[in-house]
Amino acid sequence: MTHRRWFTPWLLAGPAIVWLAVFNLWPAVNTVILSFTNAKPLGGGQFTGLENYGRLLDDEQLADALLNSIVFMLVCLPLLTVLPLLLALLVQRRIPGITFFRTAFYTPVIASAVVVALIWGWVLDDRGLVNGVLQQSGLTDSPVSFLTGRWLLLFSAIALTVWKGLGYYMVIYLSALANVPPELHEAAAVDGAGPVSRFRHVTLPGVRPTMVLISALISVSSLRVFSELYVLSHGQGGPGGRDMSVVMLIQMYSRGFNGHLGYASALSLLLFVVTLGPMLFLMRLNRKAA
């Protein structure tokens, strides 16, 4: 005999609901409220209406930060969508020693982003490995300013992000590739399709949902880039702060005893809205293609 009580489902879902309310919903609501105040970490804060949002329009650093985040996304998106797929196709083959390569490609993923960025900082600085090689080989007379140039710093961070992310997305693609029925490849081969044709007409359609998922993940993480740029620029965001990302701006305004929580919250909401854009676009694209 089974007893059905109306509260049983609520009892089971309760812990998850409480968790979501306390750690997701509540901070989100609080951020919205704070964005309309001039709150500081030590309390206080009066309702200031749309003042913080008005300030967003005047903030030159924000314009740079948004541009950086968008450039970051536009460069990372194709690179991190396509390269890991090619890498996955490469390491998917069952040839001796391939496990070593799979592990090697995945290793950067498990390393801490801060540690990796520190190492790249040493490699790319004036007296680093890259500048040493460039100067020794006579390609340049003086060190290339990888870590201080307006665009060079941004692209150094992009290169680091791509290098570090390859292995992660490769593993996702590997599982997607494993789900593509081999019979389809065999049938296509029997019909005379070459490797390129099989890739276009069998592999790509097979991994398309994964590709969309990866694109969405990359878009969000690129727009929220922080540690790579922060560590490479020693937290300074380059000369004039022109290489700051939106998250770096949020961190700069919110930290410390005098943190401007109201303005930082307005920045957070702006970032949320900006992040929604590419997500909705990709979802729409996927639905259309389906």
Add this chain to the structure above:
Amino acid sequence: MRRIWAALTTTAFTAAALTGCGLGSGDTKNSDSVASAAATGEVKGKVSLQTWALKPKFTDYMQGVIDGFKKKYPGVEVEWLDQPGEGYSDKVLSQAAAGTLPDVVNLPPDFALPLAKKDLLLDVAKADAKLADEYVPGGVDAYRYAGLPGTFGYPWYLNTDVNYWSSDLLTKNGLDPKKPPTTLDELIAQARVMKDRSGGQAYLMSRKPGIGDFYNAGVKIMSDDGRTFTFNTPEAAALLDKYRDAFKAGLLPNDVLTNTYAGNSKLFNAGTVAWTTAGANYITSLATDNPTLAPKVVPSPAMATPPLYVQGLSIPKGTKNPAAALALARWVTSAENQAAFAHLTSIFPSTKASADDPFFSRSDGTNAGDAKVIAFNSLAKAKLIQPVQVDDAMSTIVNQQIALAMSGDASSKQALDTAVEQCNKLLKG
């Protein structure tokens, strides 16, 4: 039904959020009553003390100080908390927000200011009439803030900057370590010699100018009421122009544009740069990082007014044991205990009674001993150069704009105007 639930949830969250926003005021305890209780109350019961990064190096010393206090006041119980160096401001901030600050807290003046503004700290001068008589004026003044009556901490140990020169690098590049530059112009001239002789492989200069350099160039950093920054003057722009020209001429490494203050000493430790500035203890710590370089370092006094670095002990107004807290703060910062501390490491006591201690004015003949004496003598004219109102975000903005001017992407005046405008916005917001 759904609508009712939705409305109720929204109302609950809004109410909770507004409460969480902390729209109320800080501690409401009366300052006079706490000061009076601190001055006249009996020293007994439990009291907590929070220090900053003293463990494990100074565990024995601090334990000795605490044991001495317990011996002097039997029946008192001291809980000692030592916080790690990293993230201390965040720790203090979370304690202050939660109302769990220990009874006695190590707070440098810039940490104490926001707490004092929120009326969270005790005016120790109210509770201790002898404060100004026993501690050096520079130390006491560090805990007095424009527009905020009171003294919000006992000055503890002091330090200042000393110039350090790598005699090897200087000699190798045709410069005399016994005649180090004493002005910016001399520094730039010697940096040029260094660059030419070393073929750009070694540098003399490796740091951006900062607020301290503007101060030393006669620039007024802030208005007297502490409400506006004013360092965007032609004098500051002229100084920045000199640095920009030096950078353009390759006298400073590229990464100086994004390096923080510590970047300069890292390059010095690595043997790439021949000049750095640091506290009196620098050679001793260098002996661990680069034992070959340490004996070859020559110290000299800072070029203009040396900066004064102050650590102090503050007492939160919400302390449950004000008498014991005050007695403990006085005890830890007493001349006797500070002198014992200064004998362990190169810091200097903030008590007037320690000024005549020959230990500080006599070198043991080593370069580390010379640095200690130079620092001690410099303290007499050292000043709190950077206003305590300058927070992390402002420092970042000033650094960014100075780097922008040095890179040549903005004029010095433009960069300074932007820095002042943004810092003023932060100050008012």
